[in-house]
Each structure stands twice: as structure tokens, then as C-alpha cells.
Amino acid sequence: MIAIAIIVGCILGALIGMNVPNISYTYSGYLAIAIIAALDSVFGGITSVLKGNFDLKVFISGFFGNAILSMLLTWLGVKLNVDIYLAAIVVFVGRMFTNLSIIRRYYIDKWSKKVIKEETKNEDEKKTMGEN
Amino acid sequence: MKKGQVTITITIGLMILILTAVIFVQFKTINQTDITSLENMREDELRTEINNYKQKIEEIAKEIEDTDGKIAEYEKVINTDKEASELLVAELEQQNNILGKNDVKGSGVIVTLTDTRAQKISGEDLRALLNELKLAGAEAISINGQRIVYDSYIVDIGSTYISVNGERIVSPYEVKAIGNTTYLESGLSKKQYGYIDTKLEEGKDVVLVRKDNITINKYTADLNFEYAT
Structure with a gap:
């Protein structure tokens, strides 16, 4: 159900993005940082789903709040002549890697448990056959 | 659901x-x-670029100014050179006129001396005429087309012909002279002791014509010193 929603959203979003007029290069920096923040929220959401403590309110507020906050920080950085967006990128990308590693570990654990289970099953079968 | x-x-x-x-x-x-x-591009990037271009334009404008100044100097030099060379050319022309190396034009007189049966024109007659013309201020003289220059000579070769500048000439002798027409004419036609009267008395044929536009050809031989330096 959610997978279908995600796929439909992806396709529609791609189509809309292709047909929307270009934004000025001046603002593309802000947009890029917003995209990174949103992606971070998405990975964080996936992690929380796997951990079983997913909350839609937290997810939505993180998704939009982080994006807007990072854009504001970038704007402030431009005004102060400090590259604050670098800090935002470091934090978001670092968190993305952490979340990805959590997701990876989760699936690897799942897979290895499955393999061990099958092996023990096979051994059990062998034992039973040997007894026969 | x-x-x-x-x-x-x-x-x-x-x-x-x-x-x-x-x-x-x-x-x-x-x-x-x-x-x-x-x-x-970002606004500040564009600003920096514009500033760079402005600087470049200023530099180039300065260069153009410098180059213009140089050109003006060169033109000045060229002009002075031109003036100098023009002056030299004018001087050379004048010197050539004086030396007889150029064709010259002007008002003057033509004296024609013709042999008659009774009297033959001698070299002496021509020399006397030249002297008289020079006295009267003639600037350029030629005898039958032979320009009289500083080393010209008039000699009788036997009694048959006269040599001027090494060229033989025969009667009628046409002597052209450019100068002040009045002086030339009056100098030659003084009463009794004047050249024309004297020669007419000797029975020689002398005719003087005033002319406004006389052309006297240049001296054709070389004018070179071999020994004098």
C-alpha cells in the first residue's frame, strides 16, 4: 500500500519536476540544501520504521522543518559571508550514513538469521535421516 | 483498511x-x-566579473592613451622631417636652376644674330653679347639651345663654325635670355654705344625680340669636378 504510494509519488513528482519552469541559479543552492535535508528525513523515517518507533508527526515536521531551517541557515550564511551550508551538509550527510548503516545492519542481521535457521533445519533433517 | x-x-x-x-x-x-x-550566475560573481571587466577596460583605455601620445609624437617628428626634406628639395631645385640643370621658364628677350654675305658672326660677337646680357642681369642664357653655365665656352673653330660647350652651332644664332625684360632690352639697345647699334654699324644682322614666355633647356652634359675638391 505504502510502496504503491511511494512509486506513484516518484513518477508524478518526476513528471511535474520535468515540466516545471527552471528556477534561478541563485536559489538552486538553497534548493539543494533543502533536498539533502529532506533525504536525511526520509532515511531517518525508514530507520524509525525498522526500529518500530515511527511517528508520522515527527516525520512530517522533520521533513519540512529541517528543509526550511537548512535553507534559512544557508541564507544567513550568505548574509554573514560564512559557508554555513557546509555545516548543514556535513550533519545531514553524516546522519544519512548512520541511518543507512542501521538499515544495512538490520537487513544483514535478518538475512544471516535466516541462513542460520536454514542450516540448523538442514542439520536436523540430516540427523533424522541418519537415525533412520 | x-x-x-x-x-x-x-x-x-x-x-x-x-x-x-x-x-x-x-x-x-x-x-x-x-x-x-x-x-x-550568482549576483556577486557577476559583480566581480563586471568589476574585472571595468578594470580591464580602464587599463586598455590607458594603453590607448599612451599609444595615442606616441602616435602624436611620431607624427610631429614625421612632420618636422617632412618640412626639412621639403626645404631641402626646394633648395636643391633652386641650386639646380642656378647651375643650369633644370629647364627654366620666364620672360626675357631673344636676340637673333644672322650671318650676312658681307659679315659673318664671330665667337667674339656672341661673347660680347653674353657679357652685355649678364651685365643687364640675365639669369639664364642659351645659344641655339646650348645652356650657358659656369664653365661654358664659346670659341671659333677656324672660320667655319662656332663651338659652344663643345657643340658646333651655325647661323642663325638665337640667344635666349631670361631676366628683367626692360633692363635686358635697354641694356642692349643703348643709343650709339649699345650692343645692337654697334653691331648694326658693323653691318651685322641683329634682331631683338621681347617675349613673355621663354623656355630655356637644361644643360645636358655632366657637371663634375675631377681635380678641385
């Missing part, structure tokens, strides 16, 4: 839609930035 699950699904779908849309817009923008890079 629970109502909460539907909300979650729609919300997540919408968020994904927004995210992908924004990502694609960004892709497109970055892709097309290369083509219209100048239009979409």
Missing part, C-alpha cells in the same frame, strides 16, 4: 512527490546552467 493508514499513505506519497519534483527541478536547473551560465 484503517483510516489512519490511508492518511499515512497519502501523506508519504505527497511528500515523496514533492521531494522528487524538487530533485528533478534541481537536476534540470543544473543541467541547463551550462548553456545559460551567465544569466543564472
